Amino acid sequence: MAVTDLRKPINPVRAIGERIIQIALLLAAAVSIFTTAGIVFSLIFETIAFFSEVSIIEFLTDTEWTPLFANQRFGIWPLVSATVLTSAIAMVVAVPLGLIAAIFLSEFANDRVRRTVKPLLEILAGIPTVVYGYFALTFLTPLLRNFIPTLSIFNSLSAGLIMGVMLIPIVASLSEDALSAVPNSLREAAYGLGSTRFEVAVHVILPAAISGVIASIVLAFSRAVGETMIVAIAAGQNPRLTFDPTVPVMTMTSYIVQVSLGDTPYGSLSYHTLYAVGFTLFLFTFVLNIFSYWMVRKFREVYD
Amino acid sequence: MTIIHEMDRSNPNAIEARNMSVYYGSFRAVKNVNLAIEKNRITALIGPSGCGKSTVLRSFNRMNDLVASARVEGEILFHGENIYAPGVDPVNVRRRIGMVFQKPNPFPKSIYENVAYGPRINGWKLSKSQMDELVERSLRGAALWDEVKDKLNQNGLSLSGGQQQRLCIARALAVEPEVILMDEPCSALDPISTLKIEELMFELRQNYTIIIVTHNMQQASRASDYTAFFLMDSDRAGQLIEYGPTSQIFQNPKDERTEQYISGRFG
Ligand SMILES: Nc1ncnc2c1ncn2[C@@H]1O[C@H](COP(=O)(O)OP(=O)(O)O)[C@@H](O)[C@H]1O
Ligand SMILES: [Mg+2]
Numbered sequence: 001m002a003v004t005d006l007r008k009p010i011n012p013v014r015a016i017g018e019r020i021i022q023i024a025l026l027l028a029a030a031v032s033i034f035t036t037a038g039i040v041f042s043l044i045f046e047t048i049a050f051f052s053e054v055s056i057i058e059f060l061t062d063t064e065w066t067p068l069f070a071n072q073r074f075g076i077w078p079l080v081s082a083t084v085l086t087s088a089i090a091m092v093v094a095v096p097l098g099l100i101a102a103i104f105l106s107e108f109a110n111d112r113v114r115r116t117v118k119p120l121l122e123i124l125a126g127i128p129t130v131v132y133g134y135f136a137l138t139f140l141t142p143l144l145r146n147f148i149p150t151l152s153i154f155n156s157l158s159a160g161l162i163m164g165v166m167l168i169p170i171v172a173s174l175s176e177d178a179l180s181a182v183p184n185s186l187r188e189a190a191y192g193l194g195s196t197r198f199e200v201a202v203h204v205i206l207p208a209a210i211s212g213v214i215a216s217i218v219l220a221f222s223r224a225v226g227e228t229m230i231v232a233i234a235a236g237q238n239p240r241l242t243f244d245p246t247v248p249v250m251t252m253t254s255y256i257v258q259v260s261l262g263d264t265p266y267g268s269l270s271y272h273t274l275y276a277v278g279f280t281l282f283l284f285t286f287v288l289n290i291f292s293y294w295m296v297r298k299f300r301e302v303y304d
Numbered sequence: 305m306t307i308i309h310e311m312d313r314s315n316p317n318a319i320e321a322r323n324m325s326v327y328y329g330s331f332r333a334v335k336n337v338n339l340a341i342e343k344n345r346i347t348a349l350i351g352p353s354g355c356g357k358s359t360v361l362r363s364f365n366r367m368n369d370l371v372a373s374a375r376v377e378g379e380i381l382f383h384g385e386n387i388y389a390p391g392v393d394p395v396n397v398r399r400r401i402g403m404v405f406q407k408p409n410p411f412p413k414s415i416y417e418n419v420a421y422g423p424r425i426n427g428w429k430l431s432k433s434q435m436d437e438l439v440e441r442s443l444r445g446a447a448l449w450d451e452v453k454d455k456l457n458q459n460g461l462s463l464s465g466g467q468q469q470r471l472c473i474a475r476a477l478a479v480e481p482e483v484i485l486m487d488e489p490c491s492a493l494d495p496i497s498t499l500k501i502e503e504l505m506f507e508l509r510q511n512y513t514i515i516i517v518t519h520n521m522q523q524a525s526r527a528s529d530y531t532a533f534f535l536m537d538s539d540r541a542g543q544l545i546e547y548g549p550t551s552q553i554f555q556n557p558k559d560e561r562t563e564q565y566i567s568g569r570f571g
Contacts, residue, residue, distance in 0.1 A: 029458055064447065077442060109370075110372060154570070183409075185405065185407060185409035186409060186411060186412075187370075188367065188370070188405060189405065189409045189410075189411065189475075190369060190400060190421075191367065191398060191410075192365070192367065192398055192403035192405070192476070193398065193399070193421065193422040193425070193475065194395050194396070194397075194398040194399030194400075194422070194425070194426065194479060195395070195425050195474065196395050196425075199425045203421070203424075204421075204424060207412075207413070208411070208412050262313065290433075
């Protein structure tokens with residue numbers, strides 16, 4: 001067979017088909033990239049428009065946020081503090097419970113339990129967040145008021161706790177994947193040295209899977225930061241710089257909801273605040289992702 | 305079948321299996337094994353693949369408990385006590401009967417932490433200098449100290465395969481077991497690393513009892529004191545065919561099947 005025969009396609013129709021599929025896949029990939037780029041650009045564009053009217057110094061130093069009032073103030077911190085507070089409360093719930101569930105499922109439960117519990121956990125992740133929001137407002141807050149009489153109807157405590165419950169499946173499911181991926185040979189090594197189940201899980205398997213576990217936590221945190229319905233419904237609409245979990249606050253996402261639902265005219269200053277807040281939110285999750293990437297690489301225990 | 309009582313032994317038994325059968329679900333993998341392991345000797349378990357050598361070995365420190373379907377019948381005596389008796393904690397058994405696996409499996413931690421792991425989880429209250437000493441002693445015991453003493457903080461997985469296996473031996477030594485079970489510890493290693501491990505086993509024999517599974521006839525013949533030959537019967541259940549001093553098994557086997565196996569006619 002001559003060399004040229006090797007270059008000639010065996011079946012020209014098949015070769016063209018391959019080509020079409022490649023182009024289609026490329027287009028699909030391009031669409032998602034362009035959409036993302038488009039979103040980021042419009043965010044940046046409108047944010048620049050905002051900062052041509054409001055100084056970045058005021059944005060970063062003022063402690064009040066009242067763009068919809070006559071006396072407009074544009075300090076972002078009240079919104080940031082509310083987002084951080086509700087997210088932190090959520091993490092206090094989601095990380096320990098999610099990790100315990102993951103360790104239980106991966107290291108303690110037998111196959112049958114694992115096969116029933118994991119799908120149940122994923123159902124929890126499928127509940128619409130608006131349901132969680134009303135659950136926080138109409139069930140958890142009244143319940144908590146029995147113990148904390150000063151608790152406002154709208155507060156970051158209930159919203160944060162319920163958001164934590166919502167995030168348990170994310171931490172549990174992704175951490176469980178990371179724990180289960182640790183090779184069995186490490187379990188055998190640890191058991192062979194006389195470790196208890198608990199010691200194997202905590203001293204060997206968890207450290208070996210730590211990069212995946214951290215990734216699951218960071219993902220849950222960025223979900224908390226971006227979560228909208230629960231905080232909009234249950235945490236209140238009152239921008240104030242506080243870390244008191246019993247009073248109404250307003251997160252970045254709640255503000256975006258409030259303005260989007262209102263009758264803010266297109267192109268006005270209060271319209272542009274949407275983008276400034278949205279951009280801040282974007283920066284938050286962006287930094288979290290970079291941080292997660294860095295942590296995952298730093299802590300990865302390579303096995304094999 | 306068993307000729308243990310005829311053996312001329314200078315040491316007491318380290319482990320003794322009496323009428324041991326092991327099941328995986330309803331499948332009987334090992335049938336009616338009687339095997340007394342002499343203390344401070346190297347005993348090799350040989351036989352064709354699938355005849356239950358690993359199963360027997362893993363029954364000696366209750367590693368089979370980790371397989372949900374596995375079940376052991378009969379008795380395994382350690383210091384005269386049945387390790388399968390109700391109330392015996394397998395964790396305690398494994399602390400005294402250590403194990404080295406076929407594929408080197410160091411933890412993804414530093415060399416130092418690999419060795420220190422066992423003493424730590426055992427709750428030994430050691431000062432930093434005592435721990436340093438124990439780590440050094442264990443690594444020396446595994447003939448690895450000179451190669452790693454300058455890089456104790458490096459990841460154990462950065463070592464070569466042979467070094468990793470010796471690290472696993474050092475890790476097992478650090479908890480000061482009485483018996484060390486080795487399941488084909490050299491099968492993933494090159495010939496030079498293999499010889500190193502064999503030399504090491506000879507050193508360790510002064511202080512430890514070693515039971516080694518091997519598929520390598522030369523290894524069994526040159527590196528063990530006793531050899532136990534297993535074969536499966538028509539139900540695929542492994543049985544102990546012949547057991548005796550290694551020289552006798554290899555030069556003067558009593559059972560025809562043993563002779564066939566060691567002369568390489570099957571398996
Ligand atoms: N975890 C297990 N579950 C079910 N059967 C097993 C398991 N481990 C081993 N077996 C079976 O038990 C028999 C003996 O296996 P093994 O002890 O690994 O033999 P060897 O080490 O001599 O090659 C084989 O038939 C094998 O398929
Ligand atoms: Mg085997």
